[in-house]
Amino acid sequence: MKLVCAVIQPHRLDDVKSALEAAGVRGMTVSEASGYGRQRGHTEVYRGAEYTIDLVPKVRIEVLVGDEDATSVTSVIVGAAQTGKIGDGKVWTIPVEDVARVRTGERGPDAI
Amino acid sequence: MESALNSGDTAWILTASALVLLMTPGLAFFYGGMVRGKSVLNMMMMSFGAMGIVGVIWVLWGYPMAFGTDIGGFLGNPFDGFGLGNLLAANPEESLPSMAFVAFQATFAIITVALISGAIADRTKFGAWMAFAGIWVTLVYFPIAHWVWAGDGWLFNLGAIDFAGGTVVHINAGVAGLALAIILGKRKGWGKDPMRPHNLPFVMLGAGLLWFGWFGFNAGSALAADNTASVVWVNTMVATCAAMLGWLITEKIRDGKATSLGAASGVVAGLVAITPACSSVSPIGAIIVGVVAGVVCALAVGLKWKLGYDDSLDVVGVHLVGGLTGTLLIGFLATAAAPAGVDGLFYGGGVDQLGKQAIAAFAALGYSLVLTLIIGYAIKMFGGFRVSEEAEVNGIDLAVHGETAYETLGIGRVSTEVKA
Numbered sequence: 001m002k003l004v005c006a007v008i009q010p011h012r013l014d015d016v017k018s019a020l021e022a023a024g025v026r027g028m029t030v031s032e033a034s035g036y037g038r039q040r041g042h043t044e045v046y047r048g049a050e051y052t053i054d055l056v057p058k059v060r061i062e063v064l065v066g067d068e069d070a071t072s073v074t075s076v077i078v079g080a081a082q083t084g085k086i087g088d089g090k091v092w093t094i095p096v097e098d099v100a101r102v103r104t105g106e107r108g109p110d111a112i
Numbered sequence: 113m114e115s116a117l118n119s120g121d122t123a124w125i126l127t128a129s130a131l132v133l134l135m136t137p138g139l140a141f142f143y144g145g146m147v148r149g150k151s152v153l154n155m156m157m158m159s160f161g162a163m164g165i166v167g168v169i170w171v172l173w174g175y176p177m178a179f180g181t182d183i184g185g186f187l188g189n190p191f192d193g194f195g196l197g198n199l200l201a202a203n204p205e206e207s208l209p210s211m212a213f214v215a216f217q218a219t220f221a222i223i224t225v226a227l228i229s230g231a232i233a234d235r236t237k238f239g240a241w242m243a244f245a246g247i248w249v250t251l252v253y254f255p256i257a258h259w260v261w262a263g264d265g266w267l268f269n270l271g272a273i274d275f276a277g278g279t280v281v282h283i284n285a286g287v288a289g290l291a292l293a294i295i296l297g298k299r300k301g302w303g304k305d306p307m308r309p310h311n312l313p314f315v316m317l318g319a320g321l322l323w324f325g326w327f328g329f330n331a332g333s334a335l336a337a338d339n340t341a342s343v344v345w346v347n348t349m350v351a352t353c354a355a356m357l358g359w360l361i362t363e364k365i366r367d368g369k370a371t372s373l374g375a376a377s378g379v380v381a382g383l384v385a386i387t388p389a390c391s392s393v394s395p396i397g398a399i400i401v402g403v404v405a406g407v408v409c410a411l412a413v414g415l416k417w418k419l420g421y422d423d424s425l426d427v428v429g430v431h432l433v434g435g436l437t438g439t440l441l442i443g444f445l446a447t448a449a450a451p452a453g454v455d456g457l458f459y460g461g462g463v464d465q466l467g468k469q470a471i472a473a474f475a476a477l478g479y480s481l482v483l484t485l486i487i488g489y490a491i492k493m494f495g496g497f498r499v500s501e502e503a504e505v506n507g508i509d510l511a512v513h514g515e516t517a518y519e520t521l522g523i524g525r526v527s528t529e530v531k532a
Contacts, residue, residue, distance in 0.1 A: 045371065
């Protein structure tokens with residue numbers, strides 16, 4: 001089992017969600033995040049004093065998948081989130097040891 | 113005997129008093145929005161606290177000290193009329209009851225004290241602030257109000273024009289803010305950590321309430337519902353409009369963008385500058401006062417970064433500089449056609465009025481600076497003026513008031529028991 005994590009531009013969330021649903025993904029966790037990569041932050045000016053805001057708003061998506069689906073889910077996210085501009089984000093995959101579905105107590109791949 | 117009471121004037125002054133009183137909660141929003149979320153309640157409480165302490169003192173010995181029996185042109189006798197019991201009966205000779213004037217002037221004393229709090233945001237002990245408010249209003253505000261506005265006051269008799277409080281309110285509060293900012297020192301992380309406004313809509317709301325209330329402040333200072341009040345009303349409006357534009361244009365040229373904080377700040381800068389001048393200039397003169405104040409104050413708020421004092425919300429840059437601008441511009445732009453009936457330099461009146469304006473401005477500035485430094489250092493020595501570094505970093509709201517303004521600031525707070 002794998003956990004696919006993605007940090008993307010907030011305005012791409014709807015498209016990514018639809019693309020994942022179309023690809024058969026049945027559940028995900030979405031949270032608001034802040035961060036920066038190569039684009040760094042932006043500046044704001046208050047009464048002439050300039051503040052450099054390092055962290056910009058992002059959305060983090062987490063999807064649990066079976067081993068065989070990790071690569072394709074990654075491609076779906078990249079395809080839907082991409083604008084080609086700096087700040088588009090990252091997608092990465094990490095191995096998962098165990099999963100349990102709380103409602104039924106199922107374990108392992110059955111719980112995904 | 114037939115009563116001389118003018119019900120139109122009285123109704124307007126009572127209304128204007130309520131308008132000016134609303135300015136202090138408005139100021140609480142204006143200031144509260146500019147601080148960080150962890151100290152907004154304390155910021156607003158300094159304004160509300162000033163309403164409590166100054167309102168009570170005003171009734172006990174404030175009004176007699178400012179407008180009571182004169183002692184040498186410098187001060188009224190606080191014991192003659194203590195508690196205002198002598199003003200309860202109707203006086204048939206008065207067109208405006210003294211109590212209406214008491215009400216109106218109370219609100220000026222309150223907001224002057226509240227204005228100072230913007231210089232010492234995020235770090236002031238609440239008890240020390242309340243003590244300061246009571247001592248300062250007694251030793252600094254009441255005397256200066258007497259000098260400028262009482263019939264026996266020495267600046268009043270000199271012929272200096274301060275229609276609604278450029279010296280008494282704004283120069284006075286502005287320089288007191290500077291003194292306290294120096295005494296308390298910078299906030300931890302000043303100039304390094306971001307201290308941007310946490311809620312700009314609050315700032316805009318506050319500026320709007322201040323502008324609304326300011327019509328009571330300026331037009332009410334006519335102490336009648338008459339032509340003077342009407343001229344003042346229009347001058348107050350148009351100077352403020354012009355100042356907002358002046359500030360925004362300055363920002364657009366300097367920083368690239370016209371900001372909402374700049375609009376709110378320009379509004380207040382214009383109101384401050386037109387306050388002393390609103391009875392002595394024409395509407396064109398008022399526009400000039402406004403534009404100059406908007407540009408000058410937009411530039412002046414940068415001074416603290418160069419000079420290194422943490423006047424947190426720019427009481428100096430807006431109130432001291434704006435107050436000086438308006439008070440001195442009277443010397444240039446006053447026209448005898450306006451209600452005050454005096455010509456300034458540009459209208460052929462020579463430098464006479466300008467000299468009087470400068471004396472009034474710098475007398476108020478010097479007296480307030482010296483007395484505020486003495487009071488401030490005394491409070492710092494006997495009990496301390498500033499909260500602990502831990503309280504400041506974790507948020508003064510929680511440390512001083514035991515509250516947080518927003519639920520998100522109390523991460524992980526779980527209620528275990530409700531005590532009643």
